[in-house]
Amino acid sequence: MKNIRALLGVQLVTALLLAVVLSCLFLIYSKSLLNLQDLQAKNAIEQIISSHVTDDGKLLSRQLERSFSFKRLEVSRLDGTMLYEQNNPSSETFFETLLQLFGKKNQLITVSDFQQDVLVRFELNTDAMKAILNTFLYFIFVFPFILLILATFLLKAILKRKYQLANIAVKNVLESFSIDSDNYKADFSKLPAEFSTLGMALNKLGNYNKQLHASMAAEAQQIAEEAYKDTVTGLPNRNRFVQTYEEQIHDSTQAEFGIFAITRCTELQGINQSRGFHAGDEYIKEVAEIIKRQTQTYKENKIFRLNACDFGIILPKVTAKEAENFAQQLQNRFNEYQKLTELDSVAYTGLVGYTNGKPLGELLATADTSISLAQTKQSNAWHLQKEANGLENAANNYGNQNWRNVIEDVINNNRLMLLLQTIQPCSRTSRAYAEVLVRFKTHEDQILPTASFFAMAEKLDKIIAIDRLIVETCLNTIKTQSMQDQYFGINLSPRSVHDEQFVIWLERRLLRDGAIAPQLIFEVSEFGLQQNLKTSKRFIDMLHRVGSRITVEKFGVGITSFKFFRDLKPDFIKMDGSYTRQIDEDKNNQYFLRLMIDLAHRIGVSVLAESVETQEEKHMLESLFIDGCQGYYIGKPQPI
Numbered sequence: 001m002k003n004i005r006a007l008l009g010v011q012l013v014t015a016l017l018l019a020v021v022l023s024c025l026f027l028i029y030s031k032s033l034l035n036l037q038d039l040q041a042k043n044a045i046e047q048i049i050s051s052h053v054t055d056d057g058k059l060l061s062r063q064l065e066r067s068f069s070f071k072r073l074e075v076s077r078l079d080g081t082m083l084y085e086q087n088n089p090s091s092e093t094f095f096e097t098l099l100q101l102f103g104k105k106n107q108l109i110t111v112s113d114f115q116q117d118v119l120v121r122f123e124l125n126t127d128a129m130k131a132i133l134n135t136f137l138y139f140i141f142v143f144p145f146i147l148l149i150l151a152t153f154l155l156k157a158i159l160k161r162k163y164q165l166a167n168i169a170v171k172n173v174l175e176s177f178s179i180d181s182d183n184y185k186a187d188f189s190k191l192p193a194e195f196s197t198l199g200m201a202l203n204k205l206g207n208y209n210k211q212l213h214a215s216m217a218a219e220a221q222q223i224a225e226e227a228y229k230d231t232v233t234g235l236p237n238r239n240r241f242v243q244t245y246e247e248q249i250h251d252s253t254q255a256e257f258g259i260f261a262i263t264r265c266t267e268l269q270g271i272n273q274s275r276g277f278h279a280g281d282e283y284i285k286e287v288a289e290i291i292k293r294q295t296q297t298y299k300e301n302k303i304f305r306l307n308a309c310d311f312g313i314i315l316p317k318v319t320a321k322e323a324e325n326f327a328q329q330l331q332n333r334f335n336e337y338q339k340l341t342e343l344d345s346v347a348y349t350g351l352v353g354y355t356n357g358k359p360l361g362e363l364l365a366t367a368d369t370s371i372s373l374a375q376t377k378q379s380n381a382w383h384l385q386k387e388a389n390g391l392e393n394a395a396n397n398y399g400n401q402n403w404r405n406v407i408e409d410v411i412n413n414n415r416l417m418l419l420l421q422t423i424q425p426c427s428r429t430s431r432a433y434a435e436v437l438v439r440f441k442t443h444e445d446q447i448l449p450t451a452s453f454f455a456m457a458e459k460l461d462k463i464i465a466i467d468r469l470i471v472e473t474c475l476n477t478i479k480t481q482s483m484q485d486q487y488f489g490i491n492l493s494p495r496s497v498h499d500e501q502f503v504i505w506l507e508r509r510l511l512r513d514g515a516i517a518p519q520l521i522f523e524v525s526e527f528g529l530q531q532n533l534k535t536s537k538r539f540i541d542m543l544h545r546v547g548s549r550i551t552v553e554k555f556g557v558g559i560t561s562f563k564f565f566r567d568l569k570p571d572f573i574k575m576d577g578s579y580t581r582q583i584d585e586d587k588n589n590q591y592f593l594r595l596m597i598d599l600a601h602r603i604g605v606s607v608l609a610e611s612v613e614t615q616e617e618k619h620m621l622e623s624l625f626i627d628g629c630q631g632y633y634i635g636k637p638q639p640i
Contacts, residue, residue, distance in 0.1 A: 018144040041068055041124055042109055049113040049120060058084055060118065069125040072108060076119045083118075088125065230305040232281050233288040241304035241312050242360065249314075249356050256356035258316040259323040262367040263291060263330070263349045265309045266375070266449035271343075274421070275632045276581050276613040287311070287347055290333045294326065320384060323351050327382035334380035342636075344439055344447040348374040349382040372456070376406045378446035403456040406442060410453075411465050415441040418477055419637040423489070423608055423630040426621070431572075431606055432628035433487035433521050437637050438470055458495065467496040471506065474520075475513055477640055489521045489551060494528025498535045503542055510546040518547035521572065525554040533567060540568055551608070556596070565603055573600060574630075577611030584616040594624050601625070 048063060061075045061084035075084040108121040228240035236244070249256050265287050272280040288303070291311055295301040304312040315326065327349055334346040350370025354363055366385050374383040410416060417439045425432040440448040457463045474490055477483070496502045510517040522543060529536040529552060540550050549571035556576045575596070579589050597607045609621050612631030621629055 012148060014144075014148075016144070022144070038109055038124060041122070042111055044068075045111045045120055045122065046113070049111065049116055049118050060084070060120075061086070064120070064122075068122075070122050071125040072121075072123040074108070074119075074121040076121075078112065078114065078117050078119050232284055233305050235288060235303055235305045235311075237304065238306045238312075241306060244302060244304075244314070245360050245363075249354065250358065250360065252356045254356070256316070256354075258314065258354055259318045259320075259326075259351055260354045260363055260367060261313040261315070261323075261327070261349055261351040262306070262364075262371055263287070263311040263313065263347050264371050264452075265311075265347045266345055266452050267343050267347075268309050269451050273577055273611060274637070276577070276611050279613070279632075283341075286337060287334075290337060291330070294330045294333060298326070320353060320386060323353075323384055327351055327384065331380045331382055338380065345379040345449050347380060348449065348452075350374055351382060351384040353386070372452075373402055375449050375452045375456075376402045376442070378442065378444060404460050404462070406448070407453070407457055407460060407462045407466070409443055410440050410448075411462070411469055413443070414469065414473065415443070416469065416473060417441065418473060418640045420488075420640055421630060421637040422635045423628045424634045425628050426626055430627040431487075432608070433489050435489040435523070435630065436470075436474055436491070436640075438491075454493070458493070463493045464496050464499055464502050467492050467502065468505065471509065475509070475516060478516055478519070479513070481640065483640075484516060484519060487519050487521060489523050491523045491553075494525065494531055497524050497528060497539045498532050500535075503539055507542050507546060510543075510548060514547070521549045521551050523551045523553045523574070526552050526557060526573075527554065529568065530564075533564075537568055540570065544569075553610075556592075565600070565605065569603075570605055572606045572608055572627075574608040574610055580609045580611050580617060580621065580631075581613070582617065584614075584620040590620065590624065593621075593626075597625055 044067065045064060048067065049060070061073060064070070064073065064075075065086070070086060071088050073084070073086040074082070076082045106123065108123050111120040111122070112118070228236055228243075230237045265284060268280050268283060271283050284305075288305070288311065291303055291313065295303060295313060295315070298315050298318060300316045302314040304314075306312045315323065318326070330349060338346045348371050350367045350373070352363060352366045352370055370383045370385040373385075374381045377383070419437040419439065420434040421437060422434045423432040439450060440453050442448060454463070454466070457466045471490060471492075474488060478486075478488065510520070524536075524539075543550050550568075551572035551574055552568075552570045553574040554576045555573040556579050573596075575593065579593055583589050583593065600607045606627040608628040608630060609626050610630045612618050612621065612629040613633050615633065617631075618629055618633060
């Protein structure tokens with residue numbers, strides 16, 4: 001656009017210069033023409049005077065006027081006696097002004113004849129010729145601008161055509177910019193030479209677009225795959241499982257059958273809390289590898305990670321007998337891994353047969369029931385649910401009843417084992433204790449999955465009885481083993497804290513062993529205490545009356561205000577493990593923890609940290625003035 005404007009400017013200046021030059025030349029020509037006319041008139045008048053035989057001045061003047069048109073005419077004697085005078089004045093035109101600039105003066109021409117004693121002075125009337133010449137001058141002056149206008153329109157037409165060709169080329173390139181365009185081709189042969197650079201750029205752009213589309217398609221495919229992939233194990237996730245089941249099994253037009261299994265990693269929560277999330281991820285990866293190795297001999301097998309703890313396994317065209325053999329071999333592999341890792345269990349498996357048309361919800365519910373039944377057996381056990389066609393609810397009730405029997409057997413026969421994990425004080429003035437951990441056993445002396453046991457006890461309304469059993473066992477163990485010089489932390493469920501009968505029983509039981517009560521610290525989750533602040537305060541006040549203390553564990557997960565501290569007045573708060581893991585690298589958690597420690601210390605509350613797994617984490621926590629640290633780096637749980 002700038003180049004076009006510059007070109008038009010140059011053309012305009014050129015036209016103006018050309019108009020001036022042509023006008024000057026024409027004025028010079030006009031001056032010469034008028035001078036010639038004056039000269040011819042002078043010669044003719046001289047002949048007329050010489051041939052005139054009378055001395056009548058008026059007669060001579062009439063003869064002259066018949067021959068020429070005068071603007072002024074004077075006829076006189078040589079001595080000045082005026083014989084005839086004519087004056088036809090007219091206004092001076094712009095053309096005459098220009099002629100004067102070029103030396104053409106409006107003056108009288110003198111012709112004298114001594115023989116005739118006549119002096120003639122005249123100025124021809126050239127108005128008509130000057131009008132014609134003036135018209136020609138205007139035309140000559142305007143002509144270059146007319147040419148300029150014509151040239152401008154022609155240039156505009158040429159540029160318009162070239163731009164049309166360029167636009168067509170650009171449009172062709174842009175139309176080739178589509179995701180499905182794998183073979184990009186563009187013809188720039190019709191482009192004007194002036195647009196060769198543009199053609200090269202468009203060609204490069206087209207090739208780049210092809211590469212970009214290919215890259216975008218690959219990235220889109222990768223994103224789609226990532227959306228259906230578990231980041232820890234690399235296995236397909238629950239979304240892919242639902243899609244696979246609906247498309248390949250439920251909606252299949254062919255007869256489909258096989259075994260669906262869920263393997264539940266029951267130790268994940270405990271490992272995350274005690275050893276950290278990295279250890280939890282490694283545990284999940286190992287279980288996934290075990291399942292892969294065990295299923296590789298089954299054709300068209302599919303493995304999915306359904307959620308944090310559960311793996312889904314599809315074994316097409318596998319009978320119940322083959323499924324039992326698969327489950328037993330899988331259990332054997334889990335048992336081998338358990339010996340290497342010092343875990344109470346590794347995973348439990350629930351199996352159920354499927355056919356096409358079976359709703360996914362029913363399949364998952366039945367498999368979940370199978371896991372519940374497997375968990376009431378030995379470590380890493382499995383259960384194949386053979387009920388079908390409307391018996392899922394009965395199977396679910398059977399699973400609950402089986403768990404009820406196991407829990408009641410634990411309560412009636414005191415089938416639990418106590419372990420201690422030390423909380424190490426970080427200074428001489430810090431107060432700390434050892435947390436009591438519990439493991440439950442079957443009548444065959446097999447360890448039950450702790451998280452599942454507590455969940456089922458809560459579901460079957462047995463959790464308060466379990467808490468009473470744990471407290472009773474702890475008090476008896478402390479007395480029988482003469483451990484009154486130590487301090488112990490006992491976990492209680494929120495259900496028990498808010499149960500009036502349990503609180504009355506606990507107060508009487510602690511008063512009965514008044515020497516031991518001051519050695520006990522009861523741990524309750526922040527979320528559990530927030531469920532009912534009134535009953536929580538009543539419970540904490542009771543503990544303080546008998547000399548015991550309270551720890552708010554899992555602190556920082558919920559929304560806690562200063563009013564929470566002021567009203568409940570806990571003795572300890574134990575920060576949730578999510579704040580302590582890798583705290584040596586997390587500036588935000590460092591800042592938050594420092595604020596919480598400062599606030600807690602101002603009101604006399606000690607702050608503890610759990611899930612401390614490295615020396616760097618411990619040193620960072622100590623620099624933040626934490627009161628105590630707990631985790632596998634400090635010490636593993638040990639039997640009492």
